[in-house]
Structure formats: C-alpha cells, structure tokens
Amino acid sequence: MADQAFIAGANFLLLVLFARWLTAGDYGAVSIGLSVFLLAANFHNALLLEPMSVLGPRRFREKLGGYFRAALMAHALLAGLLAAFVLSASAVLWSAAPPLAGALAGLSLSTPAMLSFWVLRRMCYVTGDPASALAGSSAVLTASLAGAALVWARHWQSPAAIFLISACAALAGAAVLAWRLRGRIAARSAGDPLLREVAGSHWSYARWMMGVCVTYWLANSALPALLGLTAGFAGAGELRVVENLAAPVLQTTTAFSLLLLPWVSEQVEARGAAFLAGFQRKAMALGLVSMGGYLGVVLLFRQELLSLFPLTRGHELAAGLVPLVALATLIRGVSDLSVSTALKAAARPDAHFWASLVSAILVLTAGYMLTSSRGVTGAAITMLLSNLAQALVLAAFFADLTLRGRTKSYAAVD
Numbered sequence: 001m002a003d004q005a006f007i008a009g010a011n012f013l014l015l016v017l018f019a020r021w022l023t024a025g026d027y028g029a030v031s032i033g034l035s036v037f038l039l040a041a042n043f044h045n046a047l048l049l050e051p052m053s054v055l056g057p058r059r060f061r062e063k064l065g066g067y068f069r070a071a072l073m074a075h076a077l078l079a080g081l082l083a084a085f086v087l088s089a090s091a092v093l094w095s096a097a098p099p100l101a102g103a104l105a106g107l108s109l110s111t112p113a114m115l116s117f118w119v120l121r122r123m124c125y126v127t128g129d130p131a132s133a134l135a136g137s138s139a140v141l142t143a144s145l146a147g148a149a150l151v152w153a154r155h156w157q158s159p160a161a162i163f164l165i166s167a168c169a170a171l172a173g174a175a176v177l178a179w180r181l182r183g184r185i186a187a188r189s190a191g192d193p194l195l196r197e198v199a200g201s202h203w204s205y206a207r208w209m210m211g212v213c214v215t216y217w218l219a220n221s222a223l224p225a226l227l228g229l230t231a232g233f234a235g236a237g238e239l240r241v242v243e244n245l246a247a248p249v250l251q252t253t254t255a256f257s258l259l260l261l262p263w264v265s266e267q268v269e270a271r272g273a274a275f276l277a278g279f280q281r282k283a284m285a286l287g288l289v290s291m292g293g294y295l296g297v298v299l300l301f302r303q304e305l306l307s308l309f310p311l312t313r314g315h316e317l318a319a320g321l322v323p324l325v326a327l328a329t330l331i332r333g334v335s336d337l338s339v340s341t342a343l344k345a346a347a348r349p350d351a352h353f354w355a356s357l358v359s360a361i362l363v364l365t366a367g368y369m370l371t372s373s374r375g376v377t378g379a380a381i382t383m384l385l386s387n388l389a390q391a392l393v394l395a396a397f398f399a400d401l402t403l404r405g406r407t408k409s410y411a412a413v414d
Helices: 002-021 024-058 061-093 098-126 130-154 159-186 195-220 223-231 233-271 274-300 302-306 316-345 349-404
Strands: none
Touching: 002 024, 002 130, 002 159, 002 233, 024 061, 024 098, 024 159, 024 195, 024 223, 024 233, 024 316, 061 098, 061 159, 061 195, 098 130, 098 159, 098 233, 130 159, 195 349, 223 233, 223 349, 233 274, 233 302, 233 316, 233 349, 274 302, 274 316, 274 349, 302 316, 316 349
C-alpha cells in the first residue's frame, strides 16, 4: 500500500500541478496524451506484465533468473516499438495540433522509461518483495517533486513537460529497482528459459489479451480522445480534473491486485476454482468499504476540491460530474479487485475480452452520441455505463466459473 501510495502520489501531484499551470486546451492535450500512453501500456501489460504475474509463480518458479532476463529482452524490443509509434504520431500532428503533438513528443520519451520501471516493479511482486518496489517508488516520488519544482522555477510549463518529468522520475525508480533485483536477475540455474520459450508461453496467454488491449482501451481510456473530437481539448481537460479526484481509488485497486494476483494464481493451481468464491466475497466487501468511504468524502467536499483548479473554479457543471464519475469509479474499482482478479488468476482472459468488447461497442455508439449532444456530461454518463457493462459481463463469467468449477489453460500452465 505504501508503494502504491507513493506512485499514486507522484502521478496525482503532477496532474494537479499541471491542471493549475496549464490552460484548459493544453491540459486537454495532456489528457489525450495520457490516453495514448494507456493504449501503449495496455499492449505492454498484455504481452509482459499480466503473463508474468500468472506464469512466473507457476511455470518458472525454480528458474526466475533466466525468466526475468528473457522478459527484459522482450521488454526492450516492445518498449522501443511503442515509443517509435508515439513519436510518429507526434510528427503527423505537429502542424495540425501543436499542443497535442508536443505532449506526444514528451510521451515518446516517457513511454520506455515508465514501462521499464513497471516491468522491474512487477518482478518485485512476482518474487514477493514489495519492499523493493517501495524503494523504487520512493525514488519516483522524490524525482517527481524535484522535476515539478524545476519546471515551476524555470517557467517551463507545457504539455510536454509533465511527460518529461515522468520520464526522469521513472528512470530514477528503475535504476533503484535494477540495483535491488540484480541478484535475482543474475541468478542462473539448469534449463533457464530462453527468449523464444518465454515469448511462446506469454503468447499462449496473451493471444486473448491482445484483443483486450484495444477493446479495454476503447472502453476505459478512449473518452478523452472522443471528447476532444466532439467538444474540444478544453472538455477533455475538465473531465480529467474530475477524474483526478477519484484516481486514488483505482491506484488502490492496482496496489492490491499487484500483491494478490500471484498469490491467488498459486491458490487456484493448488485448490481449484472453489477457492475463488470466498476470495471474491472478501475482496468485494473490502472494496466497497474502503473505496466507498473515500469517494464519499470526495462527494461531500467536491466544491472545495474543485475550487483548487482554475479550470473548474466556479463551474457548476464540474461539480455535477463528480457523482457520476465517483459511481463509475466505485463500480470499476470493486469489480477489478474482486471478480477481475479472480478471473485473471484462473487464466480466463477470454472473460476480459468479451467484457471490454461489450463496453467498447457501447462507448463507440452510445458514447459518441452522448458526447456529441451533451459534451462533458455525456462523457461522464458514458463512463458510468461502460464500467457497469464491464462489471456485469465479468460477473457472468465468474458465476459460470465458480458454478461449473472450470478453469482454462490459455496460459500454457499445464
């Protein structure tokens, strides 16, 4: 929790400060840039991070050193390709949308740095060492504070600056993690897996998740881009400010999921699908109490919180968005912590594909109409409907899994 709090704190700090420093249009460009980063990160997560949490404790437990080295080689190739894609998008948009192009240029540097930090941090959780992850996140938070202070002192505020700060902070955190993991990564054993073996194992799991990459992004992260097309960059910026207030909920969900997924995966392997019913009930209760409590405070003090941002100061519309975004966040957070974690541990990525596909179709149809006709309010309503649709589909798959006691072997874990 401390590790995730430091990462959430660094991200929240930068988003809050730049929301105060930038114009609505420039902050909208930042929001769309973050949306593009999440699309790239989804591919990286599907091909590397998600399989690592499931396969590491199962298939490669006795030869983690060789497994980690092969995973790092795959990461270097994938991160380079994703950064090149983002840089190409920046070049294409340079004349048509300079603020967005600048944000993407900074993002092309931030992407490989952030993904490197993420893959090393995930290794800490696979080995059951969140204390090392905390050391890395401490470096990220410290570097983020220093970077923000430098940008403010030198008056370098721009859409690109937030991503450049993130890049430097991520590199600092990755350096700390690489040092702490050096013994585990260097460890050798008989029959260490090679890149080809690891790639094949990951692809067996990720072939479903590759479909999820696009559909999940459309369902959960495409709204800023859609809003920018229909209501302008300023609308995307205003929605992002409201989302920032609820963001700690999803950061908390990520923290618990990082810690729980390898353990739940081991329990499913040892005890079968019957274990998941009890886990799901406890995780759902924990999520409702903790996340509901935080979001209740946000709702109660939403006027005071929004007054901190010039973009939304005095805007009654923004205050009206908070209940919609809070409810959408609660649904997603509870679902991610309980049924989503259970289905991932049971090697059922097909469930996430169908859930995100249904939600993506909803965003592209009803979402487009709502954002075109109602602007930011329509986007918030779309977010709520999208998260609800995903949660219901995942719940249906989970009910089938627990009632029939079936798990599938997409992850090549037999």
